[in-house]
Amino acid sequence: MEFLEGVKKKEIFAIRELEERKPFGEKVSLQGAVHSIRNMGEVEFVILRNREGLFQAVIEKEKGKWELKEGDFVTVRGLLREEARAPRGMELQVERVERISTPSEPMPFAVDKWNLELSLEAKLNMRPIALRNIKERAKFRIQEGIVRAFRDFLYGQGFTEIHTPKIGAKGAEGGANIFKLDYFHKPAVLAQSPQFYKQMMVGVFDRVFETGPVFRAEKHNTKRHLNEYTSLDFEMGYIDRFEDIMAMETGFLKHMTAFLEKEYENELKLLKVTLPKVDAIPMVPFEEAKRLVSEKYQRPMRNPYDLEPEEEHLIGRYFKEEYDSDFVFVTHYPSKKRPFYAMDDPADPKRTLSFDLLFKGLEVTTGGQRIHSYPELREKIKNRGMSEEGLEQYLDTFKHGMPPHGGLGIGLERLTMQLLDEENIRETTLFPRDLSRLTP
Amino acid sequence: MEFLEGVKKKEIFAIRELEERKPFGEKVSLQGAVHSIRNMGEVEFVILRNREGLFQAVIEKEKGKWELKEGDFVTVRGLLREEARAPRGMELQVERVERISTPSEPMPFAVDKWNLELSLEAKLNMRPIALRNIKERAKFRIQEGIVRAFRDFLYGQGFTEIHTPKIGAKGAEGGANIFKLDYFHKPAVLAQSPQFYKQMMVGVFDRVFETGPVFRAEKHNTKRHLNEYTSLDFEMGYIDRFEDIMAMETGFLKHMTAFLEKEYENELKLLKVTLPKVDAIPMVPFEEAKRLVSEKYQRPMRNPYDLEPEEEHLIGRYFKEEYDSDFVFVTHYPSKKRPFYAMDDPADPKRTLSFDLLFKGLEVTTGGQRIHSYPELREKIKNRGMSEEGLEQYLDTFKHGMPPHGGLGIGLERLTMQLLDEENIRETTLFPRDLSRLTP
Numbered sequence: 001m002e003f004l005e006g007v008k009k010k011e012i013f014a015i016r017e018l019e020e021r022k023p024f025g026e027k028v029s030l031q032g033a034v035h036s037i038r039n040m041g042e043v044e045f046v047i048l049r050n051r052e053g054l055f056q057a058v059i060e061k062e063k064g065k066w067e068l069k070e071g072d073f074v075t076v077r078g079l080l081r082e083e084a085r086a087p088r089g090m091e092l093q094v095e096r097v098e099r100i101s102t103p104s105e106p107m108p109f110a111v112d113k114w115n116l117e118l119s120l121e122a123k124l125n126m127r128p129i130a131l132r133n134i135k136e137r138a139k140f141r142i143q144e145g146i147v148r149a150f151r152d153f154l155y156g157q158g159f160t161e162i163h164t165p166k167i168g169a170k171g172a173e174g175g176a177n178i179f180k181l182d183y184f185h186k187p188a189v190l191a192q193s194p195q196f197y198k199q200m201m202v203g204v205f206d207r208v209f210e211t212g213p214v215f216r217a218e219k220h221n222t223k224r225h226l227n228e229y230t231s232l233d234f235e236m237g238y239i240d241r242f243e244d245i246m247a248m249e250t251g252f253l254k255h256m257t258a259f260l261e262k263e264y265e266n267e268l269k270l271l272k273v274t275l276p277k278v279d280a281i282p283m284v285p286f287e288e289a290k291r292l293v294s295e296k297y298q299r300p301m302r303n304p305y306d307l308e309p310e311e312e313h314l315i316g317r318y319f320k321e322e323y324d325s326d327f328v329f330v331t332h333y334p335s336k337k338r339p340f341y342a343m344d345d346p347a348d349p350k351r352t353l354s355f356d357l358l359f360k361g362l363e364v365t366t367g368g369q370r371i372h373s374y375p376e377l378r379e380k381i382k383n384r385g386m387s388e389e390g391l392e393q394y395l396d397t398f399k400h401g402m403p404p405h406g407g408l409g410i411g412l413e414r415l416t417m418q419l420l421d422e423e424n425i426r427e428t429t430l431f432p433r434d435l436s437r438l439t440p
Numbered sequence: 441m442e443f444l445e446g447v448k449k450k451e452i453f454a455i456r457e458l459e460e461r462k463p464f465g466e467k468v469s470l471q472g473a474v475h476s477i478r479n480m481g482e483v484e485f486v487i488l489r490n491r492e493g494l495f496q497a498v499i500e501k502e503k504g505k506w507e508l509k510e511g512d513f514v515t516v517r518g519l520l521r522e523e524a525r526a527p528r529g530m531e532l533q534v535e536r537v538e539r540i541s542t543p544s545e546p547m548p549f550a551v552d553k554w555n556l557e558l559s560l561e562a563k564l565n566m567r568p569i570a571l572r573n574i575k576e577r578a579k580f581r582i583q584e585g586i587v588r589a590f591r592d593f594l595y596g597q598g599f600t601e602i603h604t605p606k607i608g609a610k611g612a613e614g615g616a617n618i619f620k621l622d623y624f625h626k627p628a629v630l631a632q633s634p635q636f637y638k639q640m641m642v643g644v645f646d647r648v649f650e651t652g653p654v655f656r657a658e659k660h661n662t663k664r665h666l667n668e669y670t671s672l673d674f675e676m677g678y679i680d681r682f683e684d685i686m687a688m689e690t691g692f693l694k695h696m697t698a699f700l701e702k703e704y705e706n707e708l709k710l711l712k713v714t715l716p717k718v719d720a721i722p723m724v725p726f727e728e729a730k731r732l733v734s735e736k737y738q739r740p741m742r743n744p745y746d747l748e749p750e751e752e753h754l755i756g757r758y759f760k761e762e763y764d765s766d767f768v769f770v771t772h773y774p775s776k777k778r779p780f781y782a783m784d785d786p787a788d789p790k791r792t793l794s795f796d797l798l799f800k801g802l803e804v805t806t807g808g809q810r811i812h813s814y815p816e817l818r819e820k821i822k823n824r825g826m827s828e829e830g831l832e833q834y835l836d837t838f839k840h841g842m843p844p845h846g847g848l849g850i851g852l853e854r855l856t857m858q859l860l861d862e863e864n865i866r867e868t869t870l871f872p873r874d875l876s877r878l879t880p
Contacts, residue, residue: 001722001723001724001763002722002723003720003721003722003723004683004686004687004689004690004720004721004723004769005687005690005719005720005721006687006690006691006694007597007687007688007690007691008687010680012678014598031678033643033841033843050646051598051600051645051646051647052598071840071841072841073677073678073841073842073843073844100678100843100844101812101813101841101842101843101844102841103814103839103840103841104814104815104838104839104840104841105839105840106840107840108840125833126833126836127640127833128640128641128643128644128833128836128837129643129836129837129840131641131644132643132644137644137645140600140602140645141600143603144600144601144602147601147603148591148595148601151588151591155588157447158454158491158492160491160580160581160584161584161587161588162580162584162870163583163587163653163670163852163870164870164871165653165668165870165871165872165873166606166653166655166668167619167630167655167667167668167873167878168878168879169878169879179607179621179622179623180621180622181619181620181621181622181630182619182620182621183619183667183878184657184659184875186878188878190607190621197870197871200567200568200880201568201571201870203473203568203569203572204568204571204572204577205491205577205580206490206491207491212652212653213603213605213606213652213653215606215607217624219624227607227623228605228606228607230603237513238452238471238513238540240450243444246444247444247445247446247447247448248447249444250444250445250446250447251446251447254446279445280443280444280445281443281444281445282441282442282443283441283442283443283444284441323441329444372541373541374543374544375544393565393566393567393568393879393880394880396566396568396569397568397569398544399543399544399545400511400543400544400545400546400547400548400569401473401511401512401513401541401542401543401544402513402541403473403513403540403541404513404540404541412603430602430603430604430605430637430641431604431605431637432605433605433607435624438607438608438609438623438626438628439608439609439833440640440833440834
């Protein structure tokens with residue numbers, strides 16, 4: 001009988017190992033894709049690409065001729081030598097090449113260009129190839145770092161990770177923006193958010209979070225909307241005030257920037273990202289924010305109940321100019337624009353104990369305190385003229401007791417977009433879904 | 441202007457702090473739900489429940505009367521004293537109680553019973569309340585640990601985490617087992633797996649993983665099937681042989697057991713879980729596995745192309761009896777039962793370089809090496825009488841070169857179920873979706 005005992009160390013070097021150990025003069029093997037080839041007559045510079053980045057290999061004609069082409073996947077073996085002119089201060093003098101796979105057709109465009117010269121449409125149509133460009137893929141490494149930081153921080157704060165269903169019965173919260181499907185001849189919908197589930201789980205785990213897809217059938221076609229996105233959600237019980245939720249998010253952002261700086265240094269450098277300051281994030285009530293930007297930028301207020309995109313942009317500008325902050329919490333949104341479960345401000349029931357976080361003038365988070373009292377929750381549902389149908393199990397949870405709680409949802413692709421100063425959310429979405437895009 | 445600067449330490453103690461510091465004789469505050477109350481006349485024992493577990497508080501009648509009831513959420517303050525008879529060797533002598541929330545109705549059943557005496561149906565119908573039982577919720581803490589271990593291990597092995605879309609255009613792989621929906625008047629489907637995406641991303645990141653929901657419109661109604669579940673998927677490039685994938689999974693299982701032992705000790709104890717041995721996992725070819733159990737247990741082979749549930753069970757039993765292993769990799773499944781992208785065995789094209797991992801006689805993983813050559817992939821599609829329609833972008837990725845690769849998908853709820861020796865997968869699914877269940 002044969003047995004498996006775990007991962008065996010391959011005789012292949014990681015680039016990081018070479019950079020750390022610098023075994024100049026030794027024979028080493030590397031694996032990668034042929035990213036680009038520069039033929040200089042007597043020598044050929046072959047740039048290899050693997051998950052760690054690029055590495056320069058040199059083939060001297062006299063050593064052998066391997067007829068490599070871009071897109072080949074190879075194992076190369078040779079002498080590692082110090083070379084000040086090479087990007088990492090070293091290069092591999094190739095002595096043996098094993099081609100482990102070869103493409104059927106050349107690249108449809110130059111993936112080895114430093115900046116990929118393609119329209120967004122073209123990039124998205126050929127996403128799996130376009131991402132072989134070093135800078136394009138770095139965006140998604142940083143996105144990975146954001147999610148890791150979110151989970152790491154929350155584990156450390158006593159949160160439990162949950163996995164809630166994405167298919168459900170039609171609930172009362174719904175509206176026109178829900179994708180519908182047939183579930184074994186029963187009507188069903190795709191989850192717009194894990195809202196009800198995470199609240200119900202506060203009664204079990206006190207603090208919970210989820211990182212997963214959410215679905216919005218909104219007919220927006222803008223640079224900042226998607227119809228499917230990754231939501232970073234948390235919900236926490238035993239809060240003393242709704243500011244506790246914003247404090248937790250601030251804590252996450254601090255952890256995130258420190259974590260990215262430490263673990264994703266290469267990608268940050270590659271994309272020339274300047275991490276935002278997050279040591280103190282200002283918070284401003286909704287109405288005051290509207291007034292401040294209306295005064296400073298001589299812009300008349302139109303909609304008293306909501307922030308127009310231009311207003312959000314100006315609020316971002318205001319707090320950058322006045323407080324040098326890329327972030328601002330806008331608090332106390334009008335009750336009529338928030339869902340029924342939002343807790344109204346005892347000092348003014350027309351507004352809620354809720355907030356949005358704006359990052360460089362764009363909303364990246366919506367959150368707030370929720371009603372935890374069963375009678376109050378039913379009262380609010382009644383006052384809104386809503387039905388309790390479809391909410392039975394949600395309401396039952398409150399009937400048997402719930403601590404004061406609140407939470408938030410962060411749009412991962414938006415947060416990434418703002419962090420990287422991208423103009424379109426599709427740049428930071430691996431495979432975007434929008435009104436016109438269902439593939440690849 | 442007010443600013444948020446991160447999480448402030450509350451003046452509330454964590455149970456762990458009390459157990460570590462043992463500040464006997466000091467005044468401390470704790471928060472929790474009233475899990476149970478035992479009235480002894482002069483004193484009342486109030487068991488508090490919070491995310492960390494249970495803690496005993498004692499109210500002496502002379503100190504005050506607070507009329508607590510089960511399901512209240514409270515902050516209690518008092519003197520911490522050593523008490524050998526209390527579960528943690530200490531208890532809180534209550535001096536002040538602040539009730540922060542109170543239920544409208546008593547619990548519908550005794551959540552404080554050590555073993556919840558409810559049918560599975562009843563538990564699922566009242567999931568958010570049933571999970572307030574200490575043992576019920578511990579299952580999902582362990583499930584969290586499995587997912588954490590999966591990610592931690594793979595980050596350490598150079599994998600990149602990806603987030604792929606769950607809504608897509610109808611692909612060629614499909615069949616009857618796909619949920620369909622209307623996507624802005626275009627036909628769309630829910631992802632059965634991230635298979636094509638993770639393969640395409642191997643060309644970008646070399647090694648990728650995803651932990652997310654998958655959807656199967658299968659009309660099974662068994663103890664081990666769900667229509668939505670969490671899949672732990674990875675895909676790795678530059679493999680030398682398909683055993684590399686199994687070695688990676690073995691590495692994960694080793695990491696998982698060590699991680700659970702270290703970080704989820706309390707929950708393992710609570711549920712009396714014996715972690716499986718994973719130092720060496722046997723592997724056996726499909727046909728040999730069939731022959732072995734047929735001989736040992738005198739069971740005629742019926743279906744030569746697939747394993748019946750009873751056969752899986754017997755294979756599990758065989759390897760437990762003969763090798764004392766809870767796990768066994770069954771390899772080389774017949775080509776006709778595997779998808780088109782599975783790589784056939786060069787030694788016998790009727791079988792594939794694929795495997796299932798059985799854990800205590802149940803399949804918890806399916807994986808294998810994939811075809812990476814563009815001409816071979818097209819050939820296989822053609823030989824199967826399939827169309828390339830809907831596969832254009834998947835195939836284009838191979839056209840431009842892909843390294844040898846393979847991967848697997850682990851059913852999270854199944855793995856949890858087997859680890860905890862549960863009889864029904866719904867026991868280890870937070871909110872199961874099956875043929876008849878769409879709520880809560």
